[in-house]
Every structure is written in structure tokens, then in C-alpha cells.
Amino acid sequence: MVYVGIDLGGTNIVAGVVDKDGKILGKAETPTMAERPYAEVLKDMGDVVVKAVENAGFTMDDVASVGVGAPGVADPETGDIVFANNLRWYNVPVCSTLKAQLNKPVYINNDANVAGLAEAMFGACKGAKSSITITLGTGLGGGIILNGKIWSGTHGVGAELGHIVIEKDGLQCNCGNHGCWERYSSATALIRWGRMAAVEFPSCLINAMVDGDINNITAKTVIDAAKAKDFVAIDVFNKFISYLADGIVTLINSIDPEVIAIGGGVSKAGEFLLEPLRKLVAEKVMFKDLPYARIELAEMGNDAGIVGAAMLGVIA
Amino acid sequence: MVYVGIDLGGTNIVAGVVDKDGKILGKAETPTMAERPYAEVLKDMGDVVVKAVENAGFTMDDVASVGVGAPGVADPETGDIVFANNLRWYNVPVCSTLKAQLNKPVYINNDANVAGLAEAMFGACKGAKSSITITLGTGLGGGIILNGKIWSGTHGVGAELGHIVIEKDGLQCNCGNHGCWERYSSATALIRWGRMAAVEFPSCLINAMVDGDINNITAKTVIDAAKAKDFVAIDVFNKFISYLADGIVTLINSIDPEVIAIGGGVSKAGEFLLEPLRKLVAEKVMFKDLPYARIELAEMGNDAGIVGAAMLGVIA
Numbered sequence: 001m002v003y004v005g006i007d008l009g010g011t012n013i014v015a016g017v018v019d020k021d022g023k024i025l026g027k028a029e030t031p032t033m034a035e036r037p038y039a040e041v042l043k044d045m046g047d048v049v050v051k052a053v054e055n056a057g058f059t060m061d062d063v064a065s066v067g068v069g070a071p072g073v074a075d076p077e078t079g080d081i082v083f084a085n086n087l088r089w090y091n092v093p094v095c096s097t098l099k100a101q102l103n104k105p106v107y108i109n110n111d112a113n114v115a116g117l118a119e120a121m122f123g124a125c126k127g128a129k130s131s132i133t134i135t136l137g138t139g140l141g142g143g144i145i146l147n148g149k150i151w152s153g154t155h156g157v158g159a160e161l162g163h164i165v166i167e168k169d170g171l172q173c174n175c176g177n178h179g180c181w182e183r184y185s186s187a188t189a190l191i192r193w194g195r196m197a198a199v200e201f202p203s204c205l206i207n208a209m210v211d212g213d214i215n216n217i218t219a220k221t222v223i224d225a226a227k228a229k230d231f232v233a234i235d236v237f238n239k240f241i242s243y244l245a246d247g248i249v250t251l252i253n254s255i256d257p258e259v260i261a262i263g264g265g266v267s268k269a270g271e272f273l274l275e276p277l278r279k280l281v282a283e284k285v286m287f288k289d290l291p292y293a294r295i296e297l298a299e300m301g302n303d304a305g306i307v308g309a310a311m312l313g314v315i316a
Numbered sequence: 317m318v319y320v321g322i323d324l325g326g327t328n329i330v331a332g333v334v335d336k337d338g339k340i341l342g343k344a345e346t347p348t349m350a351e352r353p354y355a356e357v358l359k360d361m362g363d364v365v366v367k368a369v370e371n372a373g374f375t376m377d378d379v380a381s382v383g384v385g386a387p388g389v390a391d392p393e394t395g396d397i398v399f400a401n402n403l404r405w406y407n408v409p410v411c412s413t414l415k416a417q418l419n420k421p422v423y424i425n426n427d428a429n430v431a432g433l434a435e436a437m438f439g440a441c442k443g444a445k446s447s448i449t450i451t452l453g454t455g456l457g458g459g460i461i462l463n464g465k466i467w468s469g470t471h472g473v474g475a476e477l478g479h480i481v482i483e484k485d486g487l488q489c490n491c492g493n494h495g496c497w498e499r500y501s502s503a504t505a506l507i508r509w510g511r512m513a514a515v516e517f518p519s520c521l522i523n524a525m526v527d528g529d530i531n532n533i534t535a536k537t538v539i540d541a542a543k544a545k546d547f548v549a550i551d552v553f554n555k556f557i558s559y560l561a562d563g564i565v566t567l568i569n570s571i572d573p574e575v576i577a578i579g580g581g582v583s584k585a586g587e588f589l590l591e592p593l594r595k596l597v598a599e600k601v602m603f604k605d606l607p608y609a610r611i612e613l614a615e616m617g618n619d620a621g622i623v624g625a626a627m628l629g630v631i632a
Binding site for chain 1: 444460474477484568570602605606607
């Protein structure tokens with residue numbers, strides 16, 4: 001039997017056929033066109049499942065279950081997307097609709113949560129009973145796995161790790177609060193600080209690398225300039241790491257997982273990020289002489305969402 | 317059958333005999349004298365259990381199990397106190413020693429965790445599968461209950477909610493880090509701010525209430541002055557509530573429990589604390605239109621430690 005995972009994004013719907021070892025055997029995709037009535041999007045989600053199964057060389061009889069990674073708050077009990085900002089969806093009955101179309105068990109969870117599940121089952125957190133995966137991209141996404149199960153809270157509004165408060169009365173966040181972690185520990189933050197530094201210190205390497213066009217500064221620009229030992233870029237990167245460390249310390253001192261995996265664009269910095277991060281966390285954590293979470297790079301990359309969604313049927 | 321709970325503190329050892337409904341049937345206590353060799357303290361812990369059982373009118377044959385609430389990091393698996401700062405204990409074999417003396421099953425967990433368990437089973441969080449109890453005293457203690465079990469993390473170093481970072485590079489904390497929540501949301505913080513306000517605004521009611529002797533300012537002084545509508549005291553109390561709210565928002569956006577119970581000395585302010593706190597949390601939480609944790613006053617008071625410790629044997 002195989003398992004199908006759907007990564008439902010604001011731009012594309014991607015479905016993948018996954019075996020029980022987390023290997024992707026075939027894929028299909030279609031544009032989301034989220035402005036349409038949701039029933040049309042759901043219909044396309046079903047169709048893209050069927051197409052992915054064909055592409056993988058299977059029939060629907062081989063499919064044990066379908067899982068959906070949702071860009072927002074999903075209720076695993078009712079199978080609904082409760083709220084998805086990108087799609088402007090409220091209380092959309094995803095699982096029941098797909099089940100009616102496909103005649104398979106359908107499961108749903110938040111996309112960051114299923115990415116965390118994929119890391120826990122096959123990636124950086126493999127073998128750990130409890131782990132947290134944070135994804136440093138446009139925002140900061142979090143997936144919490146406790147005792148092998150996704151923990152998204154009692155009301156499904158948890159694991160929004162980008163919105164733990166790290167700086168009281170700090171920068172305004174889209175969520176309405178101030179000082180949320182993702183305002184300081186996302187690719188967006190690193191880019192913002194890189195641009196500010198390029199404006200303040202025009203002779204810095206960051207500015208030179210984009211020929212003075214600060215709009216072309218990416219997270220990689222800052223990281224590469226820091227690797228090249230540019231003082232300004234090193235300052236920016238150290239500031240980024242310091243905020244990241246304090247958020248990780250918050251997770252260790254509260255949830256204390258076995259492993260914390262770091263994914264997303266910024267994690268491509270690899271050991272250049274991890275080594276100073278681990279050093280700083282060691283200095284800041286509450287119990288310095290006791291064991292605490294390993295900090296590792298996420299391993300599943302862009303496939304985490306599909307693989308984790310597919311695995312919802314395995315752990316159900 | 318009855319259950320014995322031991323509240324092991326830096327000053328006193330208190331044992332209580334508890335029935336399965338959380339009712340305390342008898343108690344005994346003895347000074348800890350923590351500077352002694354730990355074997356002597358453990359011997360007294362056993363003796364105080366026997367004494368409490370006598371005082372309650374039972375014999376040891378009626379005792380199903382003994383539980384210990386430890387002031388530090390305890391390992392429920394090995395039964396050891398791994399580290400207790402107050403007692404200067406490292407790797408002390410509490411459960412095995414007591415078991416040898418009393419010939420009963422002995423369980424152990426951190427004192428804030430067992431207080432959370434007591435609230436979850438019989439207090440403010442009764443009926444909730446998942447809850448968090450925070451105790452606002454000298455420090456800020458946390459007990460996390462998930463699916464009816466204590467969650468103290470993979471390595472037992474979690475649930476140290478006083479040490480989530482709420483203000484990046486903020487006030488120095490005893491733990492070595494900066495900006496920990498308990499530096500802003502404990503009775504100690506409220507007293508500190510009250511004293512600072514009395515120095516800065518000598519004509520304020522806080523100062524008048526202690527006849528200018530700021531060392532006599534307590535959390536109650538500030539709260540009473542705020543209730544009496546003194547502007548300075550209201551400012552101090554609002555600042556306190558604002559920090560408390562941001563920490564609670566962090567807990568909701570990450571762990572999302574069903575109930576958050578607030579105990580400790582400051583919680584005696586009752587609705588005067590709770591009403592503005594709930595209002596502020598409602599403004600700051602990530603998903604404003606979705607259900608999230610109820611915020612309630614803890615109900616178990618000083619008995620929470622004994623009752624929760626006793627219940628370790630019930631949930632084991």
C-alpha cells in the first residue's frame with residue numbers, strides 16, 4: 001500500500017505518492033487559484049491525487065489513505081480547515097469532501113506540523129520520541145511532535161512558534177502583537193537587517209555583492225558576506241543567531257524536546273549557522289550541566305510537507 | 317487505600333495523607349536542615365511519612381504509594397533528584413532510599429509539576445485534558461499537564477516556565493540568561509517595581525502605605541494601592557499584567573492548553589488581576605477569533621504540592 005500526501009499552498013497544490021519508508025514514488029501538481037470557490041479547489045485536490053497515483057504507476061486501489069498539509073489552522077477531528085489566511089478559507093470541510101470524491105480515509109493537519117512529522121519519522125529527528133522542527137523562511141514555522149504524535153494544542157492553535165514573544169513591546173507583527181519571534185528569526189528578518197546594514201554602511205560587502213541594489217539582498221547574500229569575514233555582515237548574522245538562540249532556549253526550558261531541527265532557506269548556511277548557535281544556546285539554557293535538546297539541520301527539504309501529510313494516515 | 321505526598325522544601329519537609337479524591341486527611345512536618353548529609357534528610361522524610369499516617373489515623377498498611385515533590389530537577393524514571401539548588405543536592409537516590417525504608421512504591425517529580433497535577437485533577441483545571449499552572453511567587457513556577465500526564469520534557473529540564481525569554485537582552489536572571497519571564501512576572505518583580513515607584517514618586521500611595529519604609533512594600537501593597545486608584549500603583553500593576561499577558565500568549569501560541577491556572581501570592585488579587593489580564597491576552601493572542609485557553613485562578617493553594625505529589629502514585 002502507498003500513502004498520498006497533499007501540500008496545499010497558496011500558489012500550487014502538489015500531491016505525492018509516498019511509501020511507508022517516506023520515499024516519494026511520484027508526484028503531480030496544479031495551480032491553486034485560491035480566488036475560486038473552495039469547492040473547485042477541493043475538486044482539483046482530488047484530481048491531482050488521482051494524477052499523482054497514475055504518475056507513480058499505481059492505481060487508487062493501492063492507496064491506503066490521503067493526508068493534507070494545510071496552510072493555516074486545521075482541525076484533525078472534524079477534518080476542516082478552520083482558518084487559512086492565504087486562501088481566505090473559513091471552516092472549509094476538506095476531509096469529508098475529499099473522502100466523498102476519493103473514497104479513502106482522509107487526514108489533515110497544519111503544514112508546519114506535518115513537516116515536523118516528516119523530520120521526526122525520516123529526517124533529522126528520526127528515532128526521537130519528541131522533537132520540534134522550526135522552519136526559517138518568510139516566516140518562522142513550527143512543528144511539535146510529542147511521543148510520536150503531532151502536538152498542535154487543545155484547540156489546534158498551538159505550535160505557532162513564530163509567535164512566541166521574544167522581545168516585549170518589540171517590532172509590530174502581522175498577528176497584531178509585538179515582538180514575535182518570526183520578526184527576528186526568519187529569512188525576512190535576516191534580509192531586512194542586511195538591507196539596513198547596506199544602507200548604514202555602504203562600503204560593506206553585502207552592498208558590494210548586489211552592486212548597491214539593496215532589493216537584491218537575500219539571506220544568502222548576508223551569509224556569504226559573513227563567511228567572507230565582512231565585519232558588517234558578521235554583526236548582522238550574529239544578531240540573527242542571538243535571537244534564534246533565545247527562542248530555542250525558550251523551547252528547551254519549556255517543552256524540552258529530544259531534538260530541535262532547523263529547516264528553511266536560512267538553514268542552508270549549515271554548520272556556519274549551527275556551530276555558533278549551539279555555543280550560544282549552551283550558554284543561555286537553564287540547566288547547563290544537564291542534557292538538553294540536540295540542535296540539528298532539517299533533512300527533508302521541500303518534500304517534508306508531502307511526506308509528512310502522507311504519514312498522517314500511518315500514525316492515525 | 318490512601319496516598320502520601322511529600323513536599324520537600326528548603327526549610328521544611330511536609331507530608332500529607334491524601335485520599336483518591338484529593339482530600340488531605342492528616343499531615344506531619346519536620347525541618348529540612350538541608351546542610352546535613354542527604355541520607356539524614358531522606359531518613360527524616362521517611363519518618364515524617366510514618367508520622368503523617370499515624371496523625372491521619374491510618375497504618376502503613378493503608379498506604380498505596382508515596383510521592384515526592386522535589387525543589388529542582390527530578391528524574392521520574394530513576395527516582396533521583398538530579399539537581400536541587402536549594403538543597404545543594406546532585407544525583408540523590410530519593411525513591412530507592414525511601415522505598416527501602418517504607419517498603420512502598422515511591423514516585424517523584426518537580427514541585428511545580430506536581431502542583432500543576434493537583435490543579436489538573438482537583439482544582440482550576442479539573443476536567444481539562446491539558447493544562448498549565450503557573451505560580452507567581454518569589455519566582456515563576458510552571459507545571460504542564462498534557463493528556464492527563466505531567467510533561468517535564470524529554471530530559472526533565474522542561475516546564476521551567478520562569479525561564480522562557482520574554483525580553484531579549486533584558487534583566488539579568490539567576491539562571492545566567494537575560495530577560496527571563498520570572499524577572500518580570502513574579503511577586504519579586506511586582507515588589508521591585510513597587511519599591512522603585514515609591515522612590516521615584518514619594519507622594520504615591522504605595523509609599524504612604526508603608527510610611528516611607530520601602531522594605532515593607534509587598535505585592536499586596538502594590539495591589540491594594542492600585543485598587544485604591546493610585547495612579548502610580550496602577551501603572552506598576554498594568555506593567556506587571558502586560559508582561560504576564562505576553563508570557564501567557566507565548567504559552568497559548570506554542571502549547572495551547574485547555575486551561576491556564578494562575579497561583580501563588582500575586583493571584584490573591586483575584587478578578588482585579590484576571591479581568592484586565594484576560595482582556596490583554598485576547599488582544600495579543602495569534603488567532604483572535606478561535607477558541608483558546610481559559611485563564612483561571614488556581615484553587616489548591618498551599619496544599620497543591622502535597623496533593624499533587626500524592627497523586628503521582630495514582631496516575632503512574
